[in-house]
Amino acid sequence: MTTRIRLLEIGAFAGIAAALSAALAVPPEATQGDLARMLFVHVPSIWLAYLSFTVTLVASAAYLKTKSLRWDRAAGASAEIGVVFTGAAILSGMIWGKPTWGVWWTWDARLVLTAVLFFVYLGYLALRRSTEDPTARARRSAIFGMLAVVQIPIVHFSVVWWRTLHQQASIARPGGLEMDPPFVAAFLAALVAFTVVYVALLVRRIELASTEDEIEAALRRSDLPVAGAAVVTPDLRSADV
Amino acid sequence: MSAPVVSLRALGVDLGRTPVLRDLDLEVAPGEAVGISGANGSGKTTLLRVAATLLTPTTGTAEVLGVDVTSDARFDVRPTIGFIGHTPSLFPHLTLAENTSFAAELLGATISDVSSALAQVGLSAASSRRADHCSFGMQRRAEFATLLLAPPRLLLFDEAQAGLDSGAVELVDHLLKDVVARGGGAIVVSHQRAHGGLPLDRTLELDNGNLEVAA
Amino acid sequence: MIGLRHQAAAIARRDLLSEMRSGEVLWVIAPFAAIALLLIPLGIGTDVPTLRRIGPGLYWAVVLLFGILVALRQSADNAGPQRDRLAMLGADPAAVLAGRAAAAAVLLIALEVVLLPVMLALYDAPIAGWGWLLALVPLVGAALAMLGTLVSAVTGPSATRPALVPLLVAPLAIPILLAATQALEGLRLGESILTWLLLLLTVNLALAVTGVLVARPLQEAG
Numbered sequence: 001m002t003t004r005i006r007l008l009e010i011g012a013f014a015g016i017a018a019a020l021s022a023a024l025a026v027p028p029e030a031t032q033g034d035l036a037r038m039l040f041v042h043v044p045s046i047w048l049a050y051l052s053f054t055v056t057l058v059a060s061a062a063y064l065k066t067k068s069l070r071w072d073r074a075a076g077a078s079a080e081i082g083v084v085f086t087g088a089a090i091l092s093g094m095i096w097g098k099p100t101w102g103v104w105w106t107w108d109a110r111l112v113l114t115a116v117l118f119f120v121y122l123g124y125l126a127l128r129r130s131t132e133d134p135t136a137r138a139r140r141s142a143i144f145g146m147l148a149v150v151q152i153p154i155v156h157f158s159v160v161w162w163r164t165l166h167q168q169a170s171i172a173r174p175g176g177l178e179m180d181p182p183f184v185a186a187f188l189a190a191l192v193a194f195t196v197v198y199v200a201l202l203v204r205r206i207e208l209a210s211t212e213d214e215i216e217a218a219l220r221r222s223d224l225p226v227a228g229a230a231v232v233t234p235d236l237r238s239a240d241v
Numbered sequence: 242m243s244a245p246v247v248s249l250r251a252l253g254v255d256l257g258r259t260p261v262l263r264d265l266d267l268e269v270a271p272g273e274a275v276g277i278s279g280a281n282g283s284g285k286t287t288l289l290r291v292a293a294t295l296l297t298p299t300t301g302t303a304e305v306l307g308v309d310v311t312s313d314a315r316f317d318v319r320p321t322i323g324f325i326g327h328t329p330s331l332f333p334h335l336t337l338a339e340n341t342s343f344a345a346e347l348l349g350a351t352i353s354d355v356s357s358a359l360a361q362v363g364l365s366a367a368s369s370r371r372a373d374h375c376s377f378g379m380q381r382r383a384e385f386a387t388l389l390l391a392p393p394r395l396l397l398f399d400e401a402q403a404g405l406d407s408g409a410v411e412l413v414d415h416l417l418k419d420v421v422a423r424g425g426g427a428i429v430v431s432h433q434r435a436h437g438g439l440p441l442d443r444t445l446e447l448d449n450g451n452l453e454v455a456a
Numbered sequence: 457m458i459g460l461r462h463q464a465a466a467i468a469r470r471d472l473l474s475e476m477r478s479g480e481v482l483w484v485i486a487p488f489a490a491i492a493l494l495l496i497p498l499g500i501g502t503d504v505p506t507l508r509r510i511g512p513g514l515y516w517a518v519v520l521l522f523g524i525l526v527a528l529r530q531s532a533d534n535a536g537p538q539r540d541r542l543a544m545l546g547a548d549p550a551a552v553l554a555g556r557a558a559a560a561a562v563l564l565i566a567l568e569v570v571l572l573p574v575m576l577a578l579y580d581a582p583i584a585g586w587g588w589l590l591a592l593v594p595l596v597g598a599a600l601a602m603l604g605t606l607v608s609a610v611t612g613p614s615a616t617r618p619a620l621v622p623l624l625v626a627p628l629a630i631p632i633l634l635a636a637t638q639a640l641e642g643l644r645l646g647e648s649i650l651t652w653l654l655l656l657l658t659v660n661l662a663l664a665v666t667g668v669l670v671a672r673p674l675q676e677a678g
Contacts (some may be wrong), residue, residue: 003575030460043629044507058500064673116630119623119626119627120627120628122623123620123623123624124447125628126609126616126620126623126624127620127624128616129616130611130615130616130620131612131614132257132258133255133256133257134614135297139674140610140611143610143670143673143674144607144610144624146561146666146669146670147606147607147610147628147666147670148628150662150663150666151603151628151631151662151663151666152628154658154662155627155628155630155631155633157631157655158630158631158634158635158655159630161634161638161651162634162638164671165638194482216258219546225447225449226259226260226261226262226263226284226450227256227259227260227261227282227450228279228280228282228283228284228447228448228449228450229449229450230282231280231281231282233280262624270570293540293544295540295543295544313672316546316548316549316672316675317546319543319544319546320544320545322542322544326537326540328536328537330537330538330540330541331538331541332470332533332538332541333474333532333533333538333544334473334474334477334478334533335470335473335474335477339473343466343470344541344545345463346458346466347463347466347545347546347547348546349458351495371477387545455552
């Protein structure tokens with residue numbers, strides 16, 4: 001198991017190195033110049049944001065069905081990675097947006113949705129932190145996951161409708177770029193590399209979580225004193241000294 | 242031999258990450274009243290909450306009135322369990338009568354039951370007083386009134402007789418005898434081994450997360 | 457045992473009675489929200505045309521943000537021994553959620569009704585199609601009540617709940633906010649607001665179904 005994780009991590013590093021060199025090797029894009037290189041980070045981050053969210057939801061549903069804490073660990077791990085990449089997607093989008101649109105933020109439906117996703121993730125992680133008991137935590141976070149599944153499509157449609165009503169002057173979109181073959185190749189390399197990084201982080205995080213649980217189970221098996229053992233008969237004489 | 246009212250097997254309960262009960266076995270037979278004593282923090286309340294189906298075991302199994310406490314059937318047996326916790330549970334902004342009527346409505350009892358129950362616990366004259374304006378003992382009595390509305394098959398008392406006057410202690414005594422006479426069971430928990438002289442069939446001591454026969 | 461609807465009705469009546477006695481929503485949360493409506497112009501400037509334009513939107517944002525407090529009110533008696541008492545009386549988890557949500561909906565509608573004249577007075581915002589408000593206000597109140605009640609049940613009696621519930625509710629309440637503001641905007645422009653009412657109806661239905669489905673798993677002990 002450990003060797004396989006190690007290989008996966010080496011693969012992730014190699015993938016990132018390859019994607020980075022490819023991203024730096026392609027010639028500057030015709031209209032946006034070097035700025036277009038930001039897409040090599042931005043788009044894979046968005047992809048991972050949605051991928052990890054989906055994994056969290058599937059794992060939550062699987063937990064509710066099987067009640068196996070393995071699924072809960074997967075859900076939590078994926079959400080942690082997801083919040084990082086959602087943040088990265090928003091941040092890289094802002095860095096790209098400022099020189100392109102002249103503003104850090106625009107009220108585009110996709111931007112709003114990504115921000116919503118970020119906050120839902122944060123809330124999900126805060127909910128996990130606030131519950132100590134492993135089973136209660138698993139159940140509550142899985143149920144919140146289900147609530148989010150029901151609500152997020154509605155959020156999506158409402159935001160899209162809202163934007164269609166307030167269509168502003170069309171803005172330059174990443175999709176409007178001229179994609180020549182070397183650019184596309186570097187782009188695909190970045191997508192693959194990010195995905196491998198995600199899988200490596202996920203596997204490592206799940207392993208860490210299950211080790212934590214094992215340690216706890218071991219402590220429980222051993223002679224960890226029960227809560228009541230901490231209370232002894234009051235000894236008034238010792239206070240006299 | 243009929244089925245036990247409460248059956249806890251190899252029960253272990255952790256609260257958060259702290260073990261409270263460990264490998265505990267307890268069986269309460271129909272018509273039996275059991276007293277459990279123990280020091281502060283020894284896990285008496287935790288044990289009672291498992292028997293009330295409010296807490297699920299971390300390890301082992303717990304069956305109450307023939308129902309596994311983790312199954313959905315626990316929602317159906319709850320009204321037949323009379324659980325009196327160590328803090329009064331009345332809704333503070335409601336009067337004693339409103340509190341009792343609310344319980345009656347959920348339990349399917351009638352309004353005349355409410356006034357007779359309040360009369361039996363000696364609170365007729367105070368029934369229109371808000372719970373948060375009543376003393377501890379009065380709130381306790383009002384909780385006992387709820388038990389008179391729908392006589393339970395299992396009584397769980399957590400220090401129920403503490404802080405009560407002699408009349409109210411007699412009420413506890415009566416409730417206990419009544420459930421036992423009807424073939425139900427009772428678990429009474431208190432700090433004192435004597436359990437205030439309540440009529441108990443046996444007494445156990447909770448120590449180190451487990452039960453032993455009281456000395 | 458009595459039916460689910462009777463249980464839910466009894467629980468809703470109890471919640472409202474407690475609230476009537478404590479006055480937490482109408483005497484504490486509503487004035488607090490009204491202060492927010494007063495503070496915002498002090499912060500952004502008191503230019504009348506601007507206030508007229510932003511008034512309705514701010515009104516809904518304030519209803520939403522302060523409405524979350526309704527789910528957190530103490531008078532819901534949703535913690536400790538009272539929570540146990542309700543469980544031990546044999547109330548079905550779905551009936552508890554439904555009853556609590558119904559009471560919260562009544563309180564939220566009251567909050568909306570109290571804040572509306574405050575907004576109209578302070579912002580001088582034009583409102584058209586008053587009749588439609590009879591549908592809009594209850595739909596918003598019910599949706600927000602169900603969302604708040606559900607999330608409040610999900611977080612359980614944790615110590616961080618007062619901060620956690622708003623964090624979890626706010627992003628998921630976006631459709632409610634958008635539908636409410638766009639509906640008022642549509643009324644002002646004389647457009648049909650059926651789409652937005654339909655959206656609110658969908659939110660209500662989705663939350664009601666979710667509530668029924670998760671009620672029992674949520675009530676699991678612990």
